Structures are given as structure tokens and as C-alpha cells.
Amino acid sequence: MNDNTITHDNRSLWSLIVRAVKGFRFSEHSTGMAFIILFLLAIIVGWPNFLRIRNLVNILRQISYTGIIGLGMTMVIISGGIDLSVGSMTAFVGGITIFFLNLFPGDSHMAVLAAGLFAVLFGAFSGLFNGLLVTKGRIAPFIATLGTMSIFRSLIQYFSGAGNILSENTFYPEVGAGSVLGLPVPVWMFFIIAAILHIVLNNTRFGRYICAVGANEQVARYSAVQVLKIRLIPYIITGATVGVTALLWSSRLNSINSSDCIYYELDAIAAVVIGGTAMTGGKGTVIGTVLGAIMLGMINNMLVLGGVSSYLQQAAKGLVIIAAVLLQYNKKN
Amino acid sequence: MKETQSGPYVLETQHITKEFSGVRVLDDITVGIRSGEIMGLIGENGAGKSTLIKIICGIYQPTSGSVSLEGTPVEINDYIKAKRLGIALVPQEFNLINTLTVWENMFLGNEIITATRLLNKKQMRSRAGKQLEELGMPLDVNLKISDLSVAEKQQVEISKALLLNAGILIMDEPTTTLTGHEIRTLFTLMRRLKAQGVTIIFVSHKLGEIKTICDRVTVLRDGKLISIDEIADINEHDIARKMIGRDFTQVFPKKKVRTGDDIILSAEHLVSGRVLKDVSFDLRRGEILGFAGLVGSGRTETAETIMGLRPLSAGRVTVNGKSVHIQNARDAVDLGIGYLSEDRQGKGIVQDFDIPQNITMISLKRYLKNFLIDKGTELEKSSEYVRKFNIVAASMKMGLRFFSGGNQQKVYLARWVDTNPSILILDEPTRGIDVNAKKEIYDFIHSLAEQGISCIVISSEMEEVMGLCSRIYVMKEGRVTGCLEGDRITEEEIMFHATGIQGEVFDER
Structure with missing residues (x-):
């Protein structure tokens, strides 16, 4: 206690460091700290392969599909809701998008562009359906989206005859399998959407209001916030992110299988939770979700490189989720 | 023992x-x-x-x-x-x-x-x-x-x-x-x-x-x-x-003689659900109007009905001579009406929001620049309120959870003042706060009235309505049972209308 009083007058570099360290609140940066620790651990466990650029890019590609959905999910969870339907919805939107694409005969770039727009809009529309059930229908988000999760999955199984829906457009795979400046397209999309939603959350009226509604709906209502609208929009955003992932996923293999994207909702929610967003709503960060998603990828990668059975990977993921929530809980006290 | x-x-x-x-x-x-x-x-x-x-x-x-x-x-x-x-x-x-x-x-x-x-x-x-x-x-x-x-x-x-x-x-x-x-x-x-x-x-x-x-x-x-x-x-x-820490003189500011006679807000025979049976009143420009009554007499419900937070089953609300249909709080705010709820924790402040976030909650639109919140202006304006209301804050960035009741209340009040209301309804504005903060809030209500803002003060503290208001409506079981003015404002008179019986009044001494 006594020796840091000196540092107030001392302008040396050392004092600046001491002050930075003293002012650093571990609890506020726990996600970042966990990320760094995990990264260092991965370097050791996966030496030397983990640090290879190809491996790192691969991790990013792997997590970007559910990561993108996790970004939308962050908004939903902050607003006090949850969306369990995203996995089924991805397969559903992906399948319908391929049907749409196949309406255009021959290989055309325009058709691919139109399909891209269609995927996002159709995703947003599916999200709107979820949102209306929750807001206008007054159904608890968990139940409403549990229902639509079943519906979307069932529909895609029906439309695909429980098999594959194949695209006839040979340009389509360029979207999901392509690379720009050495980074795969899905990774770019992940970072770009993250940047946009980060700004939306921190610097717009809507972002402020979803925090308010998630923290205390009554307070928001009494402060002239249109609560239903604010609760509805995050589901549409999530639907749109689902649309993006559906586009990327279906175009990568140029097809959709009716059992694709199972458990995407779990990975998306896990990324949000590991990223420090409170499940009770009210606060959270987009950057946290980005880190959370990457951490999930690193854990998987570490286990693979360390030669751990792939059957145990889900267990590791489960443990990390539990640890993240425990950390959150302890932060409160 | x-x-x-x-x-x-x-x-x-x-x-x-x-x-x-x-x-x-x-x-x-x-x-x-x-x-x-x-x-x-x-x-x-x-x-x-x-x-x-x-x-x-x-x-x-x-x-x-x-x-x-x-x-x-x-x-x-x-x-x-x-x-x-x-x-x-x-x-x-x-x-x-x-x-x-x-x-x-x-x-x-x-x-x-x-x-x-x-x-x-x-x-x-x-x-x-x-x-x-x-x-x-x-x-x-x-x-x-x-x-x-x-x-x-x-x-x-x-x-x-x-x-x-x-x-x-x-x-x-x-x-x-x-x-x-x-x-x-x-x-x-x-x-x-x-x-x-x-x-x-x-x-x-x-x-x-x-x-x-x-x-x-x-x-x-x-x-x-x-x-x-x-x-x-x-x-x-x-x-x-x-x-x-200093001498404490007059708690209530001198009563203001009301200036205009024009009626800014009037309610006619409001009915809402089973709680509000028949409420009529007039509010004049720059007036501090009191609402007295026992807990549960329908005062809060009256305010909430006017704010569009409760459905209006029957009756008419007129603002500035025009009949209005207020569906939700946004409509009320757009008409220049504000309502400071009695339930500060449950309906007022957001505990995890800091001071600027809490203050600009309703007026946030004004702080937008190209759709983005101008956080510089937001902080600047909030600092102004912190000074003006004498809010004790260790940091502007700290969640309101860590503030005392009085400071939370001042932040909450600042939020409504920032909407530039012409009518402000204050429901138990000094509940759970100490004498000094109370006096500050009384002074503030008074200065609002001087600026021409019409205030309604709902309070269960008889002293408070009597000290602040020039006219007092008394409610009982969802109805207005009396309107007192001038010499008729006495504790006995208020209790009579609030309970229907010539009741005794609690004497603190």
C-alpha cells in the first residue's frame, strides 16, 4: 500500500507500468486474459504446427460459420432472449437458397449475387418469424425457437427428401471456398459483420436500447422505449447472420444436406457465453463473442494436434462453457 | 438483561x-x-x-x-x-x-x-x-x-x-x-x-x-x-x-403564486381497469399541483394512464386544448409529458448503465450524429447535469448500482429534464432520500415551475405536498374526492378526503 504512493510523483516508465498494472481490473478483461492463456497453451501443446499460418487460417475458417451466427446471437442474448433455431434455420435457408439459385439456368454471376441477397433476406425473414412469435405471440424465446428449430429442420428434410440439395451453378462455390488477400471469404465476413455489429451495439440508439431492454424491460418501457420493436429486431439480425452462414456453407460444398449445421446453435451460444455476455441479458460485447468463437476453435485444434480422441472434443467444449459461466458468476460477487 | x-x-x-x-x-x-x-x-x-x-x-x-x-x-x-x-x-x-x-x-x-x-x-x-x-x-x-x-x-x-x-x-x-x-x-x-x-x-x-x-x-x-x-x-x-455539516434553514422554497390561468393538461373522467374509477383534474401552466391520498388510492395509476403505460378504458385527456390519444410512453414524451416513477429501482434507472447512459435514455435521438451516438456531447451534457444537480459521482463511467438513492434519483430526474418536458409528473420524488437531497429536489421542482414547466407532485408525505403545491387534489379508491386550495390546505382536510372520515393525523412528536 505504501510504496505506490511514490509513483504518483514519479514519471518514470516503470511508474507508468506499475500504474497500468494496478489500474488493470482483471475481472473486466477476463475474456481477453483467457484468450491469451489459451493461445499460449495451444502454442505449447501444438508445437510447432499450431503456429503455422495455414493452421491459424484454418481455425478461423472453421469457427467463422458459427461465429457469424454468434454475432447475431449476441444481440439476441443481450436483449434478454435466445434463439435455438439457428442451426436448423441455416440448413433450411441454405437449401431454399440453392432452390432459388437453380431457378436461373446456366452459370451466371448475377444469379450467384441474387442468391447471396436472397439468402440474407430470407434469413432475416425467418428471424422475423421467430421474433414475432416472441414479441407479438408473447411466447418465451426458449420455447418459441425450440419450436421453430423443429419446424425448420423438418422442412429442409422434406424439401431435400432427407438427402442433398445440389446447386447447378458452378460459380456458386467461389463464394464460400474463395479467398481474398490470403484469408477465406467466411473469415472476412466474420470480421466485417463483427465490426458492423460492434458499432451498432456501442454507438447507436438501437444498441443502447437493447442493453436497456435486456437489463430491465420495465425501466425501458417507462422510458418511452418501444420494447417490442427493440426485442424483435435482434431476431431479424440473427436471421440475417444465419443467411450469411447459410450462403457460405451451402456454396462451399455447392449443396446442402438435410442434416447439415446440426448443433450450430450450441456453438453460437457457447461463443457468446465464453465471450462474457450475460445470459440474463443487459450487457455483453461483440468482441467478446469473436474471442469466444476463436477460443472454441483453438481448443478443438489443440485437441486434434495433441492427438486427443475427436469424441472428447465436445466434452472439452462443454467444460470450457461451464468454466466461462462460473467465471461470470464469480465476477458478480 | x-x-x-x-x-x-x-x-x-x-x-x-x-x-x-x-x-x-x-x-x-x-x-x-x-x-x-x-x-x-x-x-x-x-x-x-x-x-x-x-x-x-x-x-x-x-x-x-x-x-x-x-x-x-x-x-x-x-x-x-x-x-x-x-x-x-x-x-x-x-x-x-x-x-x-x-x-x-x-x-x-x-x-x-x-x-x-x-x-x-x-x-x-x-x-x-x-x-x-x-x-x-x-x-x-x-x-x-x-x-x-x-x-x-x-x-x-x-x-x-x-x-x-x-x-x-x-x-x-x-x-x-x-x-x-x-x-x-x-x-x-x-x-x-x-x-x-x-x-x-x-x-x-x-x-x-x-x-x-x-x-x-x-x-x-x-x-x-x-x-x-x-x-x-x-x-x-x-x-x-x-x-x-452546515446550518439547515428552510426546507421548502417559498410558494409561488401561479402566473397563467391557461390549462395545459386536463383529464376528464378517466377510467382504467378496476383501479381508476373516475378521475378529473386540470393542470395550469407553471403550476405545482399536488396529488395526495393513501397508498393505493390510484394516484400512481392516474399518472401511468396519462403516460400511456396503462390502457385508458374511458375518459378524455386534453393537452393544450387538444384532445389526445396516448398509446404509449413515446406518445406522451412527444407531447412534452414526463413521468418520474415512484419505483426508482424497478422502473426508473438502469443499474448497470453509467450516468450519461441513464440521463440520455429518452432524449438519445438528440445526441445522434449520422446515426451514431456522439459520446462527447453526451458526456458533456451529462457533466452539466451532474454539476447542476450536485450529483456526487466518483466517476461518470461507474454503473448507477454503486450510487446512493439520492444520487440515483437526481440522475433519474436529469433524464426527464433532458427531454425538455412542458409537463412533469413526479411520483414520490423524494422517497428514500435524505433531507439535504430532498431540499435540493424541492428547489429544483420550484425552479422548473418558474421556467414555466407544469409539475404534478404525487406524494404520501403530507408535509411535502403541503409545502410544495399551490393546489392539491386528494384521491381515494380510484376517485378524486376533493380539490384543496389556499387556506383549505390543512392536514385534517386532506385526511378527511383521503379516508372519508374525520381522521386523526400522525404527529411525529
Whole structure:
């Protein structure tokens, strides 16, 4: 206690460091700290392969599909809701998008562009359906989206005859399998959407209001916030992110299988939770979700490189989720 | 039973210091409580009363210092431990489960079990009933908490604490929401408990109450212990001076003679659900209009109906001579109407939002630049309010959770002022805050009226409506039963209209 009083007058570099360290609140940066620790651990466990650029890019590609959905999910969870339907919805939107694409005969770039727009809009529309059930229908988000999760999955199984829906457009795979400046397209999309939603959350009226509604709906209502609208929009955003992932996923293999994207909702929610967003709503960060998603990828990668059975990977993921929530809980006290 | 004055105190805090994120809210507090006394604890906003109580109850841990019982230092890790040690708290904000009944709440966590390990509902019901009867509140123990009035909820809260045979009972501003009769009942009960040897720590902002009921009084200011006095040795004026640190003169600003006669807001025969049966009133420009009545008489519901927070079943609202249809709070805000709710925690502030985020919540549109919030302007404007309202804030970036009730209230008020309202409805604007902050808020309401903003003040504190308002509507059971003006504004007159009987008025002395 006594020796840091000196540092107030001392302008040396050392004092600046001491002050930075003293002012650093571990609890506020726990996600970042966990990320760094995990990264260092991965370097050791996966030496030397983990640090290879190809491996790192691969991790990013792997997590970007559910990561993108996790970004939308962050908004939903902050607003006090949850969306369990995203996995089924991805397969559903992906399948319908391929049907749409196949309406255009021959290989055309325009058709691919139109399909891209269609995927996002159709995703947003599916999200709107979820949102209306929750807001206008007054159904608890968990139940409403549990229902639509079943519906979307069932529909895609029906439309695909429980098999594959194949695209006839040979340009389509360029979207999901392509690379720009050495980074795969899905990774770019992940970072770009993250940047946009980060700004939306921190610097717009809507972002402020979803925090308010998630923290205390009554307070928001009494402060002239249109609560239903604010609760509805995050589901549409999530639907749109689902649309993006559906586009990327279906175009990568140029097809959709009716059992694709199972458990995407779990990975998306896990990324949000590991990223420090409170499940009770009210606060959270987009950057946290980005880190959370990457951490999930690193854990998987570490286990693979360390030669751990792939059957145990889900267990590791489960443990990390539990640890993240425990950390959150302890932060409160 | 008899304790000598120099003997070990039943409860003593020793050199308690508490810091939140480096901000010292309690500084070296040593207070000894004698067995069987009623110790008053008084202090301003942010003086540290609540923090001290929470440390005694184990809800917070002190940064340094200790608490001892009967001279032995004890570690109170949580409230459960405190209860086991015989310390019970009647919190200011109720801690009851709305969906459970009265007796279920009273025995929550301390259920009586039969020999077969099942709940002994019969015994719990009868014991709960007996307890309430002793309190002078013959409540039906099978009622759900959600069906009770605020006053009744508090009675349940008190009886719940007493059920545990607590040796030390801490009451955090228990009289704030009670009527005169209920306060008297409470005091009778406190005296009876005292006679039974229960030690009571009584936190209040009301000097008269402290003087009436307490044996000794402890004054805190800015987290420091100012004095501990025998109540006989000190008068109310001295207590006030110690609390504030300066001389305390006039609480209420001079009543303003209203200027214009033009009616800015008028309500005609409002009906809403089953709570509001027939409410009509007029509000004039620049006027401070009072709404008096008992808790549950429909004053809050009237305000909420006008704000569009409750459906209007029948009747008409006119703003500036135009008939309006207000569907939600946004419509009301657009018409220049603001409503400061009585429920600051539940409907007012966002606990995790900082000062600027809370202040700009309604007026946020004005702070947008290209769809993005201009945080510089937001912070600048908020700092202005912090200065203007004399808000004590360690940091603008700290969540409102860490602020005292008075400072939270000022932030909440600033939020509404920032919407530039022409009509502001203030529902219990000084609930749960201390004298000094009260005076600041009174002055502020007064200056709003001088700027031409018409204010409606809803208050259960008779002194408050009488001191502030030029006209007072009195409500009873969802109806306006009278409108008082000038010389007719007396406590007797208000009570008559509020209760329908020529009732007696609680005298604090």
C-alpha cells in the first residue's frame, strides 16, 4: 500500500507500468486474459504446427460459420432472449437458397449475387418469424425457437427428401471456398459483420436500447422505449447472420444436406457465453463473442494436434462453457 | 438483561472501512450498540448508512475493520450467517416473492417441517397469522404478495424478520412508505420489541421519527462517523446540522403564486381497469399541483394512464386544448409529458448503465450524429447535469448500482429534464432520500415551475405536498374526492378526503 504512493510523483516508465498494472481490473478483461492463456497453451501443446499460418487460417475458417451466427446471437442474448433455431434455420435457408439459385439456368454471376441477397433476406425473414412469435405471440424465446428449430429442420428434410440439395451453378462455390488477400471469404465476413455489429451495439440508439431492454424491460418501457420493436429486431439480425452462414456453407460444398449445421446453435451460444455476455441479458460485447468463437476453435485444434480422441472434443467444449459461466458468476460477487 | 454502559456492546463495528473500486465509502467507523436499545442511524445521501448496514448483515465484506458480537469478533460472510447470529434486516426495497403467499414468504428458507419431512403448512399458517396480528395487521396469510399494497408488503417483511427471533433487528428506512397510522403501529411494536430485549437499529431520514423512537442516534456524513449522542441530549436542529455539516434553514422554497390561468393538461373522467374509477383534474401552466391520498388510492395509476403505460378504458385527456390519444410512453414524451416513477429501482434507472447512459435514455435521438451516438456531447451534457444537480459521482463511467438513492434519483430526474418536458409528473420524488437531497429536489421542482414547466407532485408525505403545491387534489379508491386550495390546505382536510372520515393525523412528536 505504501510504496505506490511514490509513483504518483514519479514519471518514470516503470511508474507508468506499475500504474497500468494496478489500474488493470482483471475481472473486466477476463475474456481477453483467457484468450491469451489459451493461445499460449495451444502454442505449447501444438508445437510447432499450431503456429503455422495455414493452421491459424484454418481455425478461423472453421469457427467463422458459427461465429457469424454468434454475432447475431449476441444481440439476441443481450436483449434478454435466445434463439435455438439457428442451426436448423441455416440448413433450411441454405437449401431454399440453392432452390432459388437453380431457378436461373446456366452459370451466371448475377444469379450467384441474387442468391447471396436472397439468402440474407430470407434469413432475416425467418428471424422475423421467430421474433414475432416472441414479441407479438408473447411466447418465451426458449420455447418459441425450440419450436421453430423443429419446424425448420423438418422442412429442409422434406424439401431435400432427407438427402442433398445440389446447386447447378458452378460459380456458386467461389463464394464460400474463395479467398481474398490470403484469408477465406467466411473469415472476412466474420470480421466485417463483427465490426458492423460492434458499432451498432456501442454507438447507436438501437444498441443502447437493447442493453436497456435486456437489463430491465420495465425501466425501458417507462422510458418511452418501444420494447417490442427493440426485442424483435435482434431476431431479424440473427436471421440475417444465419443467411450469411447459410450462403457460405451451402456454396462451399455447392449443396446442402438435410442434416447439415446440426448443433450450430450450441456453438453460437457457447461463443457468446465464453465471450462474457450475460445470459440474463443487459450487457455483453461483440468482441467478446469473436474471442469466444476463436477460443472454441483453438481448443478443438489443440485437441486434434495433441492427438486427443475427436469424441472428447465436445466434452472439452462443454467444460470450457461451464468454466466461462462460473467465471461470470464469480465476477458478480 | 441489564447491561452496564461500559460493558461489552451487543454489537460493535470496529474501525470499519469499505472501498468500492478505490472509492472510500466508509472510513474508520466504530459504533457500539447497547443491548435492548433503539439506535438511530442517520445521514445524508451517500453518507454510508446502507453500506454500514450491509456490512453488519454480511452482504458486503469490510475492506478493513471488524464486527463483534458481545465483545467477540465474528466473521459474517453472508446474510445467512448473520441470521444465524440473530441479526435480521428489514430492507428498504422489498425482498418478497410476488407469486408466493404471505405465509410462504414469511417462512421462506426457514420452513417448519413435519416428522415425515414434509412442509407443516398448518403450523406455518397459524404462526404467520399470529405474528401479523401482534403487529396490528390482521392480514390474510393466504393472500399472494402481488395482491398486497406497498404498506402491507412491508408489514410482511417486518414480520418475516421477527419470526426468526432476531436479537438484533435492523430496519432500513421502514417508515418511508407508511401512513401516519401505520407508523404509529410500527412504533408501538418497536417499543414492545424493545421491552422484550430486542436491539433495534433504526435507519431513517426523518428527524422527528428519530427523536421520537430512538434512545441514541449515530450521525454519519461522507462515510465518516460524526457523532453518537443520547437522544435526550440533542435536538432535531442539531442532528440536522451534524448531518449536513452546515446550518439547515428552510426546507421548502417559498410558494409561488401561479402566473397563467391557461390549462395545459386536463383529464376528464378517466377510467382504467378496476383501479381508476373516475378521475378529473386540470393542470395550469407553471403550476405545482399536488396529488395526495393513501397508498393505493390510484394516484400512481392516474399518472401511468396519462403516460400511456396503462390502457385508458374511458375518459378524455386534453393537452393544450387538444384532445389526445396516448398509446404509449413515446406518445406522451412527444407531447412534452414526463413521468418520474415512484419505483426508482424497478422502473426508473438502469443499474448497470453509467450516468450519461441513464440521463440520455429518452432524449438519445438528440445526441445522434449520422446515426451514431456522439459520446462527447453526451458526456458533456451529462457533466452539466451532474454539476447542476450536485450529483456526487466518483466517476461518470461507474454503473448507477454503486450510487446512493439520492444520487440515483437526481440522475433519474436529469433524464426527464433532458427531454425538455412542458409537463412533469413526479411520483414520490423524494422517497428514500435524505433531507439535504430532498431540499435540493424541492428547489429544483420550484425552479422548473418558474421556467414555466407544469409539475404534478404525487406524494404520501403530507408535509411535502403541503409545502410544495399551490393546489392539491386528494384521491381515494380510484376517485378524486376533493380539490384543496389556499387556506383549505390543512392536514385534517386532506385526511378527511383521503379516508372519508374525520381522521386523526400522525404527529411525529
